[in-house]
Amino acid sequence: EVKRWVLSDFDIGKPLGRGKFGHVYLAREKRSNHIVALKVLFKSQLKQSQVEHQLRREVEIQSHLRHPNILRLYGYFYDQTRVYLILEYALKGELYKELQRCKHFSERRSATYIASLARALIYLHGKHVIHRDIKPENLLIGSQGELKIADFGWSVHTFNRRRTMCGTLDYLPPEMVEKTEHDYHVDIWSLGILCYEFLYGVPPFEAKEHSETYRRIVKVDLKFPLKPFVSPAAKDLISQMLVKNSAHRLPLHKLLEHPWIVQNADPSGVYRG
Numbered sequence: 001e002v003k004r005w006v007l008s009d010f011d012i013g014k015p016l017g018r019g020k021f022g023h024v025y026l027a028r029e030k031r032s033n034h035i036v037a038l039k040v041l042f043k044s045q046l047k048q049s050q051v052e053h054q055l056r057r058e059v060e061i062q063s064h065l066r067h068p069n070i071l072r073l074y075g076y077f078y079d080q081t082r083v084y085l086i087l088e089y090a091l092k093g094e095l096y097k098e099l100q101r102c103k104h105f106s107e108r109r110s111a112t113y114i115a116s117l118a119r120a121l122i123y124l125h126g127k128h129v130i131h132r133d134i135k136p137e138n139l140l141i142g143s144q145g146e147l148k149i150a151d152f153g154w155s156v157h158t159f160n161r162r163r164t165m166c167g168t169l170d171y172l173p174p175e176m177v178e179k180t181e182h183d184y185h186v187d188i189w190s191l192g193i194l195c196y197e198f199l200y201g202v203p204p205f206e207a208k209e210h211s212e213t214y215r216r217i218v219k220v221d222l223k224f225p226l227k228p229f230v231s232p233a234a235k236d237l238i239s240q241m242l243v244k245n246s247a248h249r250l251p252l253h254k255l256l257e258h259p260w261i262v263q264n265a266d267p268s269g270v271y272r273g
Ligand SMILES: CC[C@@H](NC(=O)c1cc2[nH]nc(NC(=O)c3ccc(N4CCN(C)CC4)cc3)c2s1)c1ccccc1
Pocket: 016, 017, 018, 019, 020, 021, 022, 023, 024, 037, 039, 087, 088, 089, 090, 091, 092, 093, 094, 137, 138, 139, 140, 150, 151
């Protein structure tokens, strides 16, 4: 009984943002007056980059997920030239812009976000899904200030593997940089990178040249600046996640019991400022 959507089912509003292969618009479904985000992707660009299979997987995976910190995908449709994804509207926008505005987040805000993302990843991994692209640009903020993981374009079911990668290198764990096999531990690494960037405002292995970032990642050349002040407990958590041997990274359920999370994360998963 899957509904066949068409563009005329929606009133299109202002453009919300843009990403690879297309734009996302505010939209209202006419019959229900339900506000959604309509992601419009160009078939020509998808074909050119041979990512149609990735988009099919994104839709397949995201449409079956139900979690407060994972952006809902309600449906999709296409016409001659474009593919449309009907997505949950995240009212407070893009996390990376908020991070740019604040420079870096407090320990309480960072811990609250990291704990909610850990719970979302536990849910995902429980469904044998790896997101593989956890970074500020793929995180949105809902109406209550809660984080929503968006853009499952790089997610995979664990039984199949990926070959090529593109986009920012900063979040890649050693095993993906060295193109060895990888599994759900990659998301633990990326969450550690994210925690560092929330607290310091920059990712830990950032460098001018890609080759230098590569070298720092595979070496796990982790340094903690003196400014801004970050507690030893936070550094301890990050150091337990950014571990080269993926099997030795702190498991996500252990992360939720870590003293820094227990003492700083708001139990509701919502940062109220
Ligand atoms: C994560 C990238 C991805 N984006 C989505 O899928 C997206 C899905 C989705 N749902 N809701 C969104 N909300 C917004 O984008 C948004 C942006 C700014 C807003 N504000 C402006 C400042 N103001 C003070 C508060 C309100 C509010 C909502 C987005 S983006 C993407 C990928 C490819 C192509 C397009 C988009």
